[in-house]
Amino acid sequence: MTIVPAIVQAFTPKGVLRASINLGNPILANTDKATGAPVGVSVDLARAFAERLGVALELVVFDAAGKSVEAVANEQADIGFFAIDPVRGAQIAFTEAYVLIEGSYLVREHSPLRRNEEVDQEGLRVTVGKGSAYDLYLTRELKNAQIVRAPTSPAVVQTFLEQNLDVAAGVKQQLESDIRAHAGLRLLPGRFMVIRQAMGTPRTRGADAAQALCQFVEEMKSSGFVSDALRRHGIQGASVAPGANPA
Template structure:
C-alpha cells in the first residue's frame, strides 16, 4: 500500500479529524507556498526508507501526509540521505517541516515538537573486540565511525573525551567506513546496526545504549503560529495511536512510539 493511502487508512481507523479550520497564520507558517514541503531523512530506516517502487515510506512520511490532510494542502516530499543535510538547510527555505532527532545545536535554527518516537544509539564492534561495554569505547586509540551531522555525531562530539570520531557522509556510509577501514567502532541507530550484525557474524552490538534518540517534528525557527499548531498535531497523533499504528504498518516496533 502506498504511503498516502496508508496514512489515510490510519487516520480513518483511529477516527482522527481531517480538515481543521486552519488560521491563515498557521498556513503561512506551515505551507507558505500553498504546499506542505516535508523534509524526509532516509538515513534512519526506522522512520523512512524507499519502498519497492522507489517512493519514500515510513512513519515520518505518514505523519507528513496526515498533516497535509488536516491543513487541507498538498504535500511535497523532499528526501535527504542524512539528517545533517536536513538540519543544514533549515534557513534555506528548502522545506516547511522536518523529522529529526532533537539536539541543542539543531534547536538553534529549528523549533521542535515533543518527540513522537524514541530510539536507541548503539555501538557496533568486531566480534573479537576487547570492548565489552559502552563506557569502554571512550579511550585513546578508539576510532568511531559516525554519520556526519547525525544526532549521534552531535551527541558524541560533546560526550567523547578520548576516542576519535571518523565521519562519513551518512549513517549508512558510516557502517561501510567501519568495515572498509577496519575501525574499532561504528555508532548509529540500534535497529539497522542490529540488522547488519545479523547478516555479518564478524561483528556484534555492544550491550546497552550510549544515548536515547528522541525523534520529533520541527519547522524553521521564527514561525510561532506554525510551531504551536505542529505541537498540537503531534500530541494528537500520539494520543490517537497514529504513530504506533504507522510504525507497525511499516514493520517497525510500535513500542518505539512515545506516549
Template structure:
C-alpha cells in the same frame, strides 16, 4: 473546504501554498523510498496526515544525510522536516515534542576486547558515526578520549568501519542489528549509549501559532494511538512512542 482558522494556519505553516517536506533517508527505521520512488515510513505518513488536515499537497525534498535536511528547513527551503532533537541543531529551528524514541548503540567485531559501552571512550579507540547525525553530535559532546571518524552518511558507517578496520561503529540499534546479521563476525555491545528523541521541525521564523499547532498535532498523534499504529504498519521494532512533552537535555 478549509475554515478561516484552518486557512490561517495553512498560510502560517506553509506560506507557499504547498507543504514542502524534507525527508532524510539516513535512518531507515523512520523513512525510506517505496518501489515507486515515493517517500514511505512514519515520517512520510506524518507529513501526509498534517497535509491532509490543512488541505495541502506535498512537495518532497529527499536527502541522504540528516544535516542536509536540517539545512533545507533552516534556510526555509522546506516547511517541515524530521529531526533528532539536539541543541546544536536547535539554532534556526523549532522542534515539536518528539513522536518516537530510538536507541543508539555500538557495534564491534567478535574478537574486540570491548564488552560494555563505558569501555568505548578510551585513547586509541576509533569510533565511526555518520557525519552530522544525531550520534555524531552526541558523541562529539561526550567522548573525551576516543577519536570520532566520520562516515559520509549514516548508511555508510558500517562499510567504513569494516574497510578501515575501525574499533567501534555507532548508529541506530535496529540498523546495526541488521548489519550484524548480514555480516559475519560482528556483535552489538549490550544496551544503548543514547536515546534519540525524533521530532518534527519547522523554521524558527514561523509564528507562535504555527509552532503551537505543530506541537498539538504531534501530541494528538501520540495520544490517539496513531503513532503506535504506524509502528505496526511499518513493522518498526525496537523503538518506542515518546511520552508527552519535551525530553530532558542530555
C-alpha cells in the same frame, strides 16, 4: 484541532507543504521496493499534517540527517523529522518527541570492548554518520576517543570496515541489519543514548506555527496514529514517546 489560515500560510509560503524526509534512518523512512517512493512513519505524519492544513504535500528527500536538517534550517523545506538537539534548535523549533530510538555501538567479535562505558578511550576511533544525532551527541560526550565521520548513517558500517575502525555508532535497527549482512560483528549490550525523534519547522515561521505543530504531534501520539504507523511499517527498536507534560 483547527488551524487558522494565517498558520497555514506560515507553513506553506510556496503554496504546498514541503516535508524534508531522511532516508538515512530506516526507522523514519525507507524506499518502497515496488514503487521507489518514500514510505514510513515520517511520510505518514507529513501526509497527515498536509491533510490537516488542507494543502498538497511535496516530499524533499535526502539520504542523511544533516542534509535534511539543513533543508529546514535554510527554509528549503517547511517541516522535517529530526532528533532533538540543542545545536539544531538554534534554527529549528522542535515539537516534543513522537518516537524514542535506541543508539547502539557495534564492534568486531574479537574486540576487547564489552560495555558502552569502555568506548571513550584514547586511541579508539568511533565512526558515526556525519551530522546525525549520534554525531552531535558523541561530539559533546566523547573526551578521549576520536570521531570519524561517515558520509551518511547507512554508510557507517562500510566506513568502519574499510578503514578498520574500532567502533561504529548509530541506530540499533540499522546496525542489526548490518550484522546480518557482515559476519564477525556484534553490538555492545544496552544502549549509549536514546534519540528523541521529533518534528520541526524553521523558527522564522513564528511561535504560533510551532505551537500548532506541537499540538499536531501530541494528537498523533494520543490517538494511536504513531503506534499504528510503527506497526504498519514493521518498525522495531523504536517506541512511542510519552505525551508532553501540560504547561
